[in-house]
Amino acid sequence: MKLPIRVSEESREPIYHQIETQVKSLIVGGQLPPGTPLPSIRVLSNDLQCSVITTRRAYQNLESNGFIKTVQGKGTFVKEVETIKMEETKQKVVIDAFVKAIEQAEQVGCSSEDIRRIFKEVMENKRNGG
Template structure:
């Protein structure tokens, strides 16, 4: 099974975190429903051209967080996620993305009012390149 996961060596985020974040998003977003088998650690590492240790860490973190489970001799599968955890995860992902965007905007010297205005335009889909 080939998953739509992309990792970048240029990112400031460690590769294991990139894998973990993208898998969480696929699970929470419903693209990987409960019971879906995941590629083995070896297969995932090969697909993404990263180390087994990196992939294992992402899988271990996801298992610890309750997103996946490994069944000895059968493989790794997506777990049924409680609605509370789904909502908390969605909120955290959106918060983190917005936080990064605001940090970048501040580095560019964008004022709080400009950030609010741009956010509203993005939210409503009315952004016009000026």
């Protein structure tokens, strides 16, 4: 199974964290239901063209935080995640995305009012199927 995730060398965020965040998003968003087998560390690192060490770190963090489990000799699978943890994770993912977007907007010189206006336009476009 090939995971629909992308990593960016240009991002200030470490690659292992990019992998971890995107896998969490796929789990809490329901695209990776409990029991879904995940690619091996070696396969995923090959798909993303990053080191095995980087991918292993992402998987270790996901496992220690209760999102995935590794079964010796069988592979790595999505774990059943508690509803409260799912909701907390969804909120954190969205907040982190907003923080990054706001930081980028400020870097290019947008004011708070510009950011609000752009956000409203984007939301309106999404509602209208754009």
